[in-house]
Amino acid sequence: MDGFRNDVRGCVKENFPASLAGVDLAGIAGGESGARASDEIKAGMETWRQRLAEKGWGAPTWPVEFGGGGLSDREADIIGEEIFEAGAYNPIPHMTGMGVTMVGPTLLEYGTDEQKERHLKGIASGEVRWCLGLSEPNAGSDLASLSTKAEDKGDYFALNGQKIWTSGAHISQWCGALVRTDTDAGKRDGISFVMLPMQQDGVETRPIRLISGASPFCETYFTEARAEKGDLLGNLNDGWSVVKRLLQHERQSQTGGRGVSMIDAEPLHVKAQRFVGLDETGALADRDLRQRVVKNYMDAAAHKLTAQRITDEAAGRVEVSAAASILKNSNTRVAQNKAELALEIMGSQGVGWSGDDFAEDELGIVREWLSGKAMSIYGGSYEVQNNIISKNVLGLPETTQKG
Amino acid sequence: MAALTEEQSILKDQASSWVETHLPVQKFREFRNSNSDGGFDPQAWSAMVDMGWTGILVPESYGGSELGYLTFGVILEQLGRQLCASPLFASAYVGATAINLGGSDAQKQHWLPKIVDGSEILTLAVDEQSRHQRDRVESTAQATGDGFTINGAKTFVLEGMSATALIVAARTEEGSVGLFLVPADAQGLSRQAMHTLDSRDYARVTLSSVSVSSEAYLGAMPAGELYEAVLNRAAAGIAMEMLGVGCYSFEMTLDYLKTRKQFGKVIGSFQALGHRAAELYSAQEMARSCAEAGVIAIDQGADDEAAMSALSKAKTGEFLFDMSNQLIQIHGGIGMTDEFDAGLYLKRARVLETTFGNQAHHRDRYATLLGF
Numbered sequence: 001m002d003g004f005r006n007d008v009r010g011c012v013k014e015n016f017p018a019s020l021a022g023v024d025l026a027g028i029a030g031g032e033s034g035a036r037a038s039d040e041i042k043a044g045m046e047t048w049r050q051r052l053a054e055k056g057w058g059a060p061t062w063p064v065e066f067g068g069g070g071l072s073d074r075e076a077d078i079i080g081e082e083i084f085e086a087g088a089y090n091p092i093p094h095m096t097g098m099g100v101t102m103v104g105p106t107l108l109e110y111g112t113d114e115q116k117e118r119h120l121k122g123i124a125s126g127e128v129r130w131c132l133g134l135s136e137p138n139a140g141s142d143l144a145s146l147s148t149k150a151e152d153k154g155d156y157f158a159l160n161g162q163k164i165w166t167s168g169a170h171i172s173q174w175c176g177a178l179v180r181t182d183t184d185a186g187k188r189d190g191i192s193f194v195m196l197p198m199q200q201d202g203v204e205t206r207p208i209r210l211i212s213g214a215s216p217f218c219e220t221y222f223t224e225a226r227a228e229k230g231d232l233l234g235n236l237n238d239g240w241s242v243v244k245r246l247l248q249h250e251r252q253s254q255t256g257g258r259g260v261s262m263i264d265a266e267p268l269h270v271k272a273q274r275f276v277g278l279d280e281t282g283a284l285a286d287r288d289l290r291q292r293v294v295k296n297y298m299d300a301a302a303h304k305l306t307a308q309r310i311t312d313e314a315a316g317r318v319e320v321s322a323a324a325s326i327l328k329n330s331n332t333r334v335a336q337n338k339a340e341l342a343l344e345i346m347g348s349q350g351v352g353w354s355g356d357d358f359a360e361d362e363l364g365i366v367r368e369w370l371s372g373k374a375m376s377i378y379g380g381s382y383e384v385q386n387n388i389i390s391k392n393v394l395g396l397p398e399t400t401q402k403g
Numbered sequence: 404m405a406a407l408t409e410e411q412s413i414l415k416d417q418a419s420s421w422v423e424t425h426l427p428v429q430k431f432r433e434f435r436n437s438n439s440d441g442g443f444d445p446q447a448w449s450a451m452v453d454m455g456w457t458g459i460l461v462p463e464s465y466g467g468s469e470l471g472y473l474t475f476g477v478i479l480e481q482l483g484r485q486l487c488a489s490p491l492f493a494s495a496y497v498g499a500t501a502i503n504l505g506g507s508d509a510q511k512q513h514w515l516p517k518i519v520d521g522s523e524i525l526t527l528a529v530d531e532q533s534r535h536q537r538d539r540v541e542s543t544a545q546a547t548g549d550g551f552t553i554n555g556a557k558t559f560v561l562e563g564m565s566a567t568a569l570i571v572a573a574r575t576e577e578g579s580v581g582l583f584l585v586p587a588d589a590q591g592l593s594r595q596a597m598h599t600l601d602s603r604d605y606a607r608v609t610l611s612s613v614s615v616s617s618e619a620y621l622g623a624m625p626a627g628e629l630y631e632a633v634l635n636r637a638a639a640g641i642a643m644e645m646l647g648v649g650c651y652s653f654e655m656t657l658d659y660l661k662t663r664k665q666f667g668k669v670i671g672s673f674q675a676l677g678h679r680a681a682e683l684y685s686a687q688e689m690a691r692s693c694a695e696a697g698v699i700a701i702d703q704g705a706d707d708e709a710a711m712s713a714l715s716k717a718k719t720g721e722f723l724f725d726m727s728n729q730l731i732q733i734h735g736g737i738g739m740t741d742e743f744d745a746g747l748y749l750k751r752a753r754v755l756e757t758t759f760g761n762q763a764h765h766r767d768r769y770a771t772l773l774g775f
Contacts, residue, residue: 278775291770301693302693312405397668
């Protein structure tokens with residue numbers, strides 16, 4: 001593995017464009033600050049994307065024939081680590097919306113050869129952004145109660161209904177949607193998973209402005225929207241199996257990977273030394289704060305050790321498992337708590353919204369604190385994860401989702 | 404569960420089935436009912452010696468197997484599950500650690516084989532007040548011509564009545580804390596049983612002008628460093644025992660959630676309890692990772708061994724604290740009865756929490772080690 005690591009390190013060093021050093025690539029790749037990026041940065045980004053795509057590093061573990069790198073999980077981890085260590089960033093997963101993390105792995109499992117051939121390369125290369133039409137205004141945690149209908153029109157399905165919290169719908173090219181195809185069947189039995197292009201008359205998106213000021217989510221309206229029969233993923237009326245797998249991949253992706261974060265840029269205790277100061281013994285002057293910071297550090301260490309232990313137990317093969325629910329919740333708790341502590345440490349500098357009175361990092365942390373509130377809601381809320389743990393891991397009787 | 408070698412797995416399985424067969428918690432209960440002074444079952448102790456557990460940290464040249472801290476920790480976890488009381492931890496873990504790290508060849512030659520064959524029971528005597536604080540050592544060791552004179556008073560000495568020799572933390576004339584081996588029958592040493600709520604053997608020890616030879620001083624490592632290292636490793640070991648106490652408490656609770664019926668259904672079907680179980684299970688998984696990381700760091704000679712030990716004791720303590728309270732709460736009235744085992748686990752949990760530093764102590768250490 002050391003040889004592989006050295007190769008990767010050399011390759012990153014050689015190919016990461018100097019113009020991108022220190023740029024918020026995650027923000028640009030996610031589409032939030034992409035429009036504001038300079039032409040030079042956009043060009044650098046495109047070069048970097050192409051180079052990553054050529055090596056199959058956008059989706060390192062996928063088969064080479066579908067644009068992946070044909071590598072092991074461990075090798076993929078090494079690529080991630082080396083890119084992080086070099087101060088670079090792999091924008092492809094972000095550029096594809098839900099493509100690399102969720103749609104792709106599910107397609108690999110449920111897709112026909114033709115579907116894999118058609119869709120996976122565009123994801124692995126970072127060229128096609130995907131969104132997911134899952135939640136509806138009246139179907140959130142109780143996802144299976146969804147009512148968007150897909151009517152069989154011979155060679156295509158006609159979709160009618162409304163989706164909500166569709167991440168990046170306004171900038172996506174494709175959508176994977178969960179739709180009702182049999183209204184007489186049981187709640188979970190009449191659902192199918194279809195894929196459809198977003199650029200068509202029957203699809204309308206309206207970004208939702210969030211408390212953080214950003215608009216990463218949309219309301220998505222389908223009015224006689226067209227999904228080809230060939231884009232039905234899995235069997236007709238078996239969409240619930242597909243989506244369960246999809247959501248496992250989602251949890252897996254939310255168990256605490258490395259991200260570029262304002263809050264992470266300066267460790268809490270260093271920030272606290274700056275804002276709060278030390279007492280004569282060299283300890284943080286605010287002892288109550290000190291205890292809570294150290295608790296957060298310990299929780300973060302426990303989360304990391306547990307993620308590592310679970311990987312080791314799976315003998316290097318990261319299974320989408322029930323453990324993902326535990327890790328999603330612990331990651332959420334640590335991150336939200338860390339953001340709260342960062343705000344508390346900054347005092348009045350931690351409650352700014354805009355203007356010159358506040359430094360850029362201070363404003364960034366406030367926005368991150370707000371957007372981070374979504375962590376315990378999306379991808380199955382904190383409470384839904386606890387339902388999964390109690391039912392699937394502990395074997396306690398099911399209390400929800402009857403019918 | 405950390406990845407174990409084949410040898411470690413075999414020992415773990417052996418320990419687990421032996422403990423369940425020969426030393427289930429009922430044995431501890433019977434023992435408690437018949438021995439108000441605490442202590443341990445001598446038959447069980449000699450079985451542990453025969454199985455080689457006393458030699459796990461001892462090099463082969465001194466009669467041990469030197470399988471390491473994770474291996475020992477895995478056995479402590481199994482013992483914790485059934486609340487086994489034995490001097491294994493005090494003598495073969497803490498005692499062996501102190502002598503391995505601080506002993507000269509002659510001291511190792513003298514003590515280690517006796518730890519392994521069980522003929523000597525060692526223990527560490529550290530605390531002087533009710534709260535464990537490493538720097539509060541007022542006992543003194545004054546150099547005489549050919550040895551030391553030790554004065555001081557110790558409390559909460561684990562296996563203090565059964566020990567045949569004590570490793571006493573005392574301040575040397577240079578001001579650092581050194582470790583001194585003092586035979587339990589030394590002139591001037593007196594001890595008195597402390598009746599703790601977990602019915603284990605704890606003692607108060609008074610040392611008045613106890614004379615020991617120069618061979619009593621563990622000097623292979625600088626005094627203060629040895630003292631810190633032994634306490635760090637002791638904390639990591641206790642964390643593994645606490646993990647066992649907590650995991651078994653969780654299993655009892657989960658079993659009850661699946662069998663106890665109220666309002667016509669098992670109580671585990673109520674979401675309030677299902678979520679509580681999920682939270683406890685998650686805390687258990689985090690505690691396991693931290694506890695195992697503590698002993699693994701020792702085996703690997705990791706740079707952050709001290710911080711990992713603080714993490715292991717604090718996080719395992721946090722889990723066991725909540726778990727032992729929920730063990731009682733979820734069992735309801737039955738949990739409050741002496742006849743049911745829950746109370747035994749709660750009591751052991753609190754005694755272990757306060758042994759070698761509580762959660763707050765280890766959080767403070769962690770912050771200090773990280774430089775704030």
